[in-house]
Amino acid sequence: MSDPVHMTSVVQAYIDGFARADAASIAVLYADDATVRDPANSPPITGREAIHAFYARAMDKDIRLTLNGPVRIAGNVAAFAFRIDMKRDGKPATIDAIDTFEFAPDGLITAMHAYWGPTNLQFIQEPK
Amino acid sequence: MSDPVHMTSVVQAYIDGFARADAASIAVLYADDATVRDPANSPPITGREAIHAFYARAMDKDIRLTLNGPVRIAGNVAAFAFRIDMKRDGKPATIDAIDTFEFAPDGLITAMHAYWGPTNLQFIQEPK
Numbered sequence: 001m002s003d004p005v006h007m008t009s010v011v012q013a014y015i016d017g018f019a020r021a022d023a024a025s026i027a028v029l030y031a032d033d034a035t036v037r038d039p040a041n042s043p044p045i046t047g048r049e050a051i052h053a054f055y056a057r058a059m060d061k062d063i064r065l066t067l068n069g070p071v072r073i074a075g076n077v078a079a080f081a082f083r084i085d086m087k088r089d090g091k092p093a094t095i096d097a098i099d100t101f102e103f104a105p106d107g108l109i110t111a112m113h114a115y116w117g118p119t120n121l122q123f124i125q126e127p128k
Numbered sequence: 129m130s131d132p133v134h135m136t137s138v139v140q141a142y143i144d145g146f147a148r149a150d151a152a153s154i155a156v157l158y159a160d161d162a163t164v165r166d167p168a169n170s171p172p173i174t175g176r177e178a179i180h181a182f183y184a185r186a187m188d189k190d191i192r193l194t195l196n197g198p199v200r201i202a203g204n205v206a207a208f209a210f211r212i213d214m215k216r217d218g219k220p221a222t223i224d225a226i227d228t229f230e231f232a233p234d235g236l237i238t239a240m241h242a243y244w245g246p247t248n249l250q251f252i253q254e255p256k
Binding site for chain 2: 078079080098118
């Protein structure tokens with residue numbers, strides 16, 4: 001289903017799932033045999049069960065996502081820019097990332113790529 | 129070459145090439161056998177000569193690009209969000225897009241995908 005309204009709502013559900021630290025609500029957005037590459041140059045995580053475990057681990061890091069700008073839709077792919085607020089080595093940090101979701105005809109995500117790397121990580125200076 | 133400094137400078141050269149309406153300066157960022165899919169769900173444009181012609185046509189539309197946020201780097205891929213200001217059917221319009229550049233070991237772009245579609249096009253209301 002290449003419906004921009006549906007695809008945009010899935011991106012919002014993804015953001016909202018992080019806000020609630022609800023890995024299960026994110027896992028169900030994916031097809032059974034979906035692949036996640038986060039970051040995009042890492043080996044794929046394959047299958048909804050492994051993907052669920054991946055997000056459950058992410059929730060432990062108290063991750064929050066903030067969208068930057070509108071979701072871009074090209075055919076069956078949604079791309080979106082966002083900031084991640086998290087703890088890294090116990091310190092508050094941000095990562096600027098861009099994700100792409102490729103959708104299967106049934107509206108589930110079949111492939112996800114997360115574009116970010118060491119140059120996109122910044123530690124936040126806390127007030128003394 | 130997966131050097132984030134180089135990859136970021138290529139993105140800046142791409143933006144700057146549009147600012148100067150200089151299609152040749154953009155074409156040389158690409159490998160001889162590179163592919164461009166703009167938008168990402170369109171058939172690929174293949175080879176530097178065809179890519180040069182594609183950008184030369186874009187320059188006729190008086191396109192300007194403004195980066196939104198930092199360039200994201202994952203291995204040999206750079207992803208970046210930006211706004212396009214242009215004329216569409218003679219009227220001022222904007223498109224919000226996200227591009228990915230995949231780099232060959234020699235530092236040239238080997239594959240470009242541009243994520244945008246009809247939902248990312250907005251016409252700007254001009255003051256009367």
